[in-house]
Amino acid sequence: MPATIRDVARESGVHISTVSRTFSAPHLVNPETRTRVLACAEQLGYRPNRAARALITGRTYNVGLIVADIANPFFPPLIKAAESQARQRDYHIFVADSNEDAAVEEDLVRALAKQVDGILLCSPRMSNSLIELLSREVPLVVVNRAIAGLPTVVMDVAQGARLAVEHLAGLGHRSIGLIAGPRGSWTSKEIRRSAATATRAADAELTVIGPNPPNESGGAATAEQVLRSGVTAVLAYNDLMAIGLIEGLHALRVRVPEDISVVGIDDIALSRLIHPKLTTVATPAAAAGRAAVDMLLAHGDDRRTTAHASLRTELVIRDSTGPGPDPHSHADPGYAAAAAPDAVASYAKE
Amino acid sequence: MPATIRDVARESGVHISTVSRTFSAPHLVNPETRTRVLACAEQLGYRPNRAARALITGRTYNVGLIVADIANPFFPPLIKAAESQARQRDYHIFVADSNEDAAVEEDLVRALAKQVDGILLCSPRMSNSLIELLSREVPLVVVNRAIAGLPTVVMDVAQGARLAVEHLAGLGHRSIGLIAGPRGSWTSKEIRRSAATATRAADAELTVIGPNPPNESGGAATAEQVLRSGVTAVLAYNDLMAIGLIEGLHALRVRVPEDISVVGIDDIALSRLIHPKLTTVATPAAAAGRAAVDMLLAHGDDRRTTAHASLRTELVIRDSTGPGPDPHSHADPGYAAAAAPDAVASYAKE
């Protein structure tokens, strides 16, 4: 029923190969012929059959995008940006959701492998070795994890975590809690590592709680533990958990930031809307989505190009952090002044 | 490089057609042969090339999903559910975002048409006639709009709006505002229609404000207008706008719900997290996603099956609605009692 290349060829009186070239290699066909063919194609509503094209060229013009959880507000901006970037280049994006499950993730890669030109693996929960194995079956770009041999896009979350800890230490906090993320998460490890060094450097103590599911209830579930641990400030793996924690603390009659300060990571839209407005490390999700698509589509032919992008993160200071408990406070007045809503301390790497 | 059907055939000593049948029509091949072929396939890591299959069968095992805005928290649960439902049947989902733009939407449908077995059109901004036109090129299931000749999934938002208005009227509000959604939205019209009747029935007055962009800033932008209009309660097109409005009112030193009551629609996760917790009409987004996929994949062969699903909505009463301003209040004590957090009034259609 739909017009094929043969219909166009017949209509415009040329061979199908000429029609084909009109679309895939226009410079090889006489301008006159070209316009005639294009006119016929337009009139017949012809669109090249991508399956047929994929069959012979091996390029599908499709990209897979696997995320841990679509419903996690961190991902939609990333997906949106990736989709838009891909569409500009006439690519389409398969979106799939692993439900935070490494096994599902692996299945998804395998299922998608044959019908895409590459896969964007966002916040993977798999092991590095498995990712490397899979990358031999299909081009992979990994987002939110650093792996040596593969193209990767990461947020410089270590720097963000350091800024957050310094901010808290500057406010006089000496006992800081870290709500860890899910087990397989590179980002979680990275935050932990960086927070540990930063805490030590600030002469403070770090208590790690977790791993936890990276959502609101995962955060809420740690409230009691946080309280018992005696920390006066907390850095959470992401905003959702930070918000859950605030809710949980609230239910225990603990005030934020008066009794405990809370910092999140991601700066999802939500963090500006809750009360108190969340102090958080902003991660450029949309930029990451674009960068990942660019990276995947860049090395057109040359395999094994391993680019690495590290995206700047910023500390956005809002209302969920306040002075520490120390009677003769160490709080740096400069910091306290900077704690006005939406003040920004930023850092750029490379 | 990847194993083809020929490799499997050679390895297992049968003809390629037998291998093909092992996968697409197992009952036609001898159990013994079948297991042998499957073993070889497994060992070689063979996966049928979907492009080749699509080329000859015409079925791609792909589905398109077009939403107005991925970043709108209403959609992710819908996308997630649809993706999961589709994957169970070995389908993959292309996700695309129209940016609330009817023209982009049309382009997307056309671009996707040839490489999917059908498209889920969620909250379309196009005209009905254009949708009907496009449905002749590719099977369409429309979500959040009622169109006679096409399979559709709608939320019974009219009922939800009625419940919301009745709730407000019961609290003594006599002048109610409606923050309308975007221009092309069927849902917005539906809400308006239903709210108008319900308001009239309750002897109250309805002031419509809009159309507006269906996001937080769209809601915030109406704050002054709401204030000037003198209404004491507002029903917003969706939660995002309701939340934006609350923010906007807050900035104008207007308290919610003491001065003005606000009701949203959708019950996104966020609405439980802001302060005051939002009274809202819950719409079953995930169920809609599943239903739409089922509907698309159901009529395997028979074209022109036009199923219609109308999904139940519920009024979730939380903290953003309170008694109206009337000195000798008409507030029904029964209603006031029902206004405890998370009390639910529900309604089922068919």
Place this chain on the structure above:
DNA sequence: CTCCTTCCTGCAAACGTTTGCAGCAGAACT
């Protein structure tokens, strides 16, 4: 006038499947 280029177009083989048709063996029936 011949030869060599350059530019364009046609030819036909591929890409990896599916599927109608035909063939063959063995079983079952007459």
Place this chain on the structure above:
DNA sequence: AGTTCTGCTGCAAACGTTTGCAGGAAGGAG
């Protein structure tokens, strides 16, 4: 013993493109 039937398998044509190769026309150089 002959016939029909059933269950399985092979054969080959198709699906709609792309692309290396060859050939023809036109034009310039010798």
